Amino acid sequence: MNGPSTSASVTSATAGPAPAGSTSACGGRAPAVAMLRLLAGFQVSQALYVVARAGVADVLAAGPRPVAEAASATGVRTDLLRRLVRTLAAEHVFAFDADQDTVGLGPLGHTLCSDTDDSLRDVALMWMDTHYAPFAGLWSTLHDGVPAAERELGKPLFDWIAEEPERVEGFSAAMGNLLALRQDALDSLDLRKVHHLVDIGGADGTALAALARRHEWLWGTVFDLPHVVAGAEPVLRAAGVTDRVGTWGGDFFESVPPGADAYLACFILHDWNDDQCAVILDRIRRAAGSRARLFLVETVVGEGAAPEVAALLDLTMMGMLNGRERSRADWRSLLSGAGFRLDRVVATNGPMCVIEATSL
Numbered sequence: 371m372n373g374p375s376t377s378a379s380v381t382s383a384t385a386g387p388a389p390a391g392s393t394s395a396c397g398g399r400a401p402a403v404a405m406l407r408l409l410a411g412f413q414v415s416q417a418l419y420v421v422a423r424a425g426v427a428d429v430l431a432a433g434p435r436p437v438a439e440a441a442s443a444t445g446v447r448t449d450l451l452r453r454l455v456r457t458l459a460a461e462h463v464f465a466f467d468a469d470q471d472t473v474g475l476g477p478l479g480h481t482l483c484s485d486t487d488d489s490l491r492d493v494a495l496m497w498m499d500t501h502y503a504p505f506a507g508l509w510s511t512l513h514d515g516v517p518a519a520e521r522e523l524g525k526p527l528f529d530w531i532a533e534e535p536e537r538v539e540g541f542s543a544a545m546g547n548l549l550a551l552r553q554d555a556l557d558s559l560d561l562r563k564v565h566h567l568v569d570i571g572g573a574d575g576t577a578l579a580a581l582a583r584r585h586e587w588l589w590g591t592v593f594d595l596p597h598v599v600a601g602a603e604p605v606l607r608a609a610g611v612t613d614r615v616g617t618w619g620g621d622f623f624e625s626v627p628p629g630a631d632a633y634l635a636c637f638i639l640h641d642w643n644d645d646q647c648a649v650i651l652d653r654i655r656r657a658a659g660s661r662a663r664l665f666l667v668e669t670v671v672g673e674g675a676a677p678e679v680a681a682l683l684d685l686t687m688m689g690m691l692n693g694r695e696r697s698r699a700d701w702r703s704l705l706s707g708a709g710f711r712l713d714r715v716v717a718t719n720g721p722m723c724v725i726e727a728t729s730l
C-alpha cells in the first residue's frame with residue numbers, strides 16, 4: 371500500500387474539503403486502504419451472505435461458542451468458517467477470540483439473526499440471490515439506461531419475481547426486514563382524520579396491519595399484485611384486523627381501489643421512472659376523486675436523517691429497476707403534474723420522509 375501514512379497534521383485538519391491524499395475523509399485510513407475496502411465490498415457481501423444463509427448468527431444468539439461447534443451446528447467447514455469470522459470480526463459482525471478459538475456476535479451480528487427486530491438476514495439472502503449478479507452489468511446500464519437486472523434476468527425485475535413463489539416469498543421477507551428503515555415514517559403518519567386507507571403496493575400487509583392495530587378507528591385495504599396480496603391474509607389474521615382490513619389484487623398501472631379518503635404508497639414510486647409514476651399517480655387520482663389525502667413514504671434527497679441511505683437506494687434503483695430517489699423539487703413536480711398538491715414533507719428520525727399531498 372503506497373498511500374500516505376496517517377500524521378497528526380493531516381488528521382487534525384478540520385476546515386474546508388479534505389485535500390487530495392488526506393486521511394481525514396477516510397476514517398483515518400490511507401486513501402488507498404480506504405479504497406481497497408470499498409473495492410472489496412463484493413467479497414464482503416458474499417461472506418455476509420454465506421454466514422447468513424448458513425445461520426451462523428442464529429447459533430451464536432445465546433452466546434459465544436467454539437468455532438468448531440458453530441461450524442458443525444451449521445454444516446460448514448471449521449477451517450473456512452474460522453477465516454470468514456476473522457474477516458467479518460474486522461467489520462464488527464463477529465467477535466473472534468483467536469486464543470480460545472471461539473466466536474460470538476459482534477455489535478452488528480444480531481442483524482444477521484433471523485428473528486431480531488432489526489434483522490437484515492432476509493435482505494442478505496435476497497440481495498445476493500437477486501441483485502448481486504445483475505450488478506456486474508452496471509457498465510452497460512451506464513451507457514444505455516437499461517436496468518442491469520432487466521438484461522441479466524431477461525425481463526423486468528417484478529415480472530421475474532412473479533414467476534416463482536419462492537422469489538415472491540423472498541422479496542416480501544426482505545421488504546419486511548427493510549420495514550425498519552420506514553418505521554419512523556410510518557409512526558409519523560398523521561391518520562387522525564383518515565377513515566379508510568388503501569396501501570398501494572402494500573405487499574403482505576405487514577405495514578397496514580400494524581397501522582390498523584395502532585389506530586383502532588382505521589379501515590384499510592392492502593392493494594398489490596394478485597399473487598403478492600394472496601400472502602396478506604395470514605398476516606392480517608395474525609394481527610387480528612381482518613374485520614377492518616381487507617385485500618385487493620390488481621395492477622396499479624391499470625386501476626386501484628376507489629373511494630377511500632386516503633392512499634398510502636410506501637416505498638413504491640422510487641421503483642419507477644417519472645412517466646411510470648405519472649401513470650400510477652393518475653390511477654390513484656382517478657380512484658380517489660378530489661380532496662383525498664395521499665401519503666408517500668420515500669427518501670427525499672438531501673433531507674431527513676441518514677442521507678447515505680438515499681444514495682445507496684439510488685444505486686439499487688439504477689441497477690435493478692427504472693426508478694430513482696428524488697429531491698423535494700422532483701416530488702413537487704411529479705405530484706402537481708398528476709393533479710396533487712404537495713402539502714408538506716415531514717422529516718423523521720429515520721432515512722425516510724412522509725410526503726403529504728391532497729388530490730385537487
Ligand SMILES: C[S@@+](CC[C@H](N)C(=O)[O-])C[C@H]1O[C@@H](n2cnc3c(N)ncnc32)[C@H](O)[C@@H]1O
Pocket residue numbers: 528545546549552570571572573574577593594595598620621622623635636637638641
Ligand atoms: C418495494 S416494494 C414495497 C412494499 C411495501 N409498500 C413496503 O413498504 O414494504 C414494492 C411493491 O410494489 C408491488 N408492485 C409492483 N408492481 C406492481 C403493480 N403493477 N401493481 C401493484 N403492485 C405492484 C410489489 O409487489 C411490491 O410489493
